[in-house]
Amino acid sequence: MIAVLALAFTLYLTLARRDAWPFTRYPMFSSYLDPAHVRVVCFALETRDGQLHWWHPRFYRYPDKLGRKAAGGDTAVKLWCVSEVIRLIRLEEGDTLHYRAIHVIERKWVHGDSQDLTIASVPLPACPRAH
Amino acid sequence: MPTDPSRLFLSLYCGSIALQTALHYREQLQFFRTQPARIYGPAPLLLGLIRLPSGANEALFAFAGAGFISTLAAAACGFVPRLMLAAALICFLIYFAPILPLGYIQRKVNLIPIVLTVLMVAPGRTIPLVKIAIAMVYLSGALEKLRNAGIRWMDGRSLQGRLIEHYLYTQRPQALWLARRSGLCRTLSVLVLVWELSFWLVIVFPPLAWIYVPAGLAFHAGTAVAMRIHYWIYFCPAYFVFAAPWLSTRI
Numbered sequence: 001m002i003a004v005l006a007l008a009f010t011l012y013l014t015l016a017r018r019d020a021w022p023f024t025r026y027p028m029f030s031s032y033l034d035p036a037h038v039r040v041v042c043f044a045l046e047t048r049d050g051q052l053h054w055w056h057p058r059f060y061r062y063p064d065k066l067g068r069k070a071a072g073g074d075t076a077v078k079l080w081c082v083s084e085v086i087r088l089i090r091l092e093e094g095d096t097l098h099y100r101a102i103h104v105i106e107r108k109w110v111h112g113d114s115q116d117l118t119i120a121s122v123p124l125p126a127c128p129r130a131h
Numbered sequence: 132m133p134t135d136p137s138r139l140f141l142s143l144y145c146g147s148i149a150l151q152t153a154l155h156y157r158e159q160l161q162f163f164r165t166q167p168a169r170i171y172g173p174a175p176l177l178l179g180l181i182r183l184p185s186g187a188n189e190a191l192f193a194f195a196g197a198g199f200i201s202t203l204a205a206a207a208c209g210f211v212p213r214l215m216l217a218a219a220l221i222c223f224l225i226y227f228a229p230i231l232p233l234g235y236i237q238r239k240v241n242l243i244p245i246v247l248t249v250l251m252v253a254p255g256r257t258i259p260l261v262k263i264a265i266a267m268v269y270l271s272g273a274l275e276k277l278r279n280a281g282i283r284w285m286d287g288r289s290l291q292g293r294l295i296e297h298y299l300y301t302q303r304p305q306a307l308w309l310a311r312r313s314g315l316c317r318t319l320s321v322l323v324l325v326w327e328l329s330f331w332l333v334i335v336f337p338p339l340a341w342i343y344v345p346a347g348l349a350f351h352a353g354t355a356v357a358m359r360i361h362y363w364i365y366f367c368p369a370y371f372v373f374a375a376p377w378l379s380t381r382i
Binding site: 001014022029031033035038042054056058061063064066067069084091114 | 179224
């Protein structure tokens, strides 16, 4: 009876479009996204020798979560996102001394290729932080 | 003498979830230390009502994880399974809530408490009830697509859009390779929606599992390769429910 109630509750949430964790719907990728309207914000790291790398942390969902927040927010939100990127790099690599700057880059899909525009750049200090 | 299919499923399911958690335990602890709540917000309330205790307490989190692994392993071995399943269910709620944003966790673990509840309270009806639980996941996915995008979700362009979005975030070449094949995207979109919408047929006509189950495994393999959506770790062990009746006559 309890098992049937749990399944019935899941069905109710599905039909009523509500979530009550751990009973949830599965709406991922359900909205329509035209390729022409794809626009994302990514973070790139500029190393001291001038090379540019996309930020690929170990926990791979952080870049798109922070990118979505940065895309939908004002300058203050974008700066907060950069501060979180710095925090996560420090947790993973120990410090950010290897990098000269973090660039916030808007990426669009135009005529079958990516088109990138730097919308903000935040320089990073060359010396360790004073604690 | 054949093994009981429900008992076999319990061992396979609990054993594989315990093993997966043991293999990923260190990584999950490291993710906890990144304080995902700063970015994703606080962990969800249990049933939307009750705040869980593990949010900022690493010792409790680590203890709950160890408890989850050991109680599931004990249940898999047949050691007081109902009591162990109840303990695993409590550990699940404390352990997974703060690390839900981790890529291969998210909603992919939400089937676990349902399956554990079924194993605990209805051991004699495990096989059909777990099949229903899996079918409801796919039905939910299909209904959300139809409600949010309508039938045009099947035109393939939305899948292309998702793949391109994923490529722009991750530079993953597999996503771009598939996104550039509009005919294949259209075919896959139709197949995915039809498959999700009709997966419940395996409950009514069990032989259809020979078609739907390999299709499901192929679907999850495809999303893992193209978009790093890993249902293998915590969701796909539930597919043992389709193998258990067949295996039980051969063990």
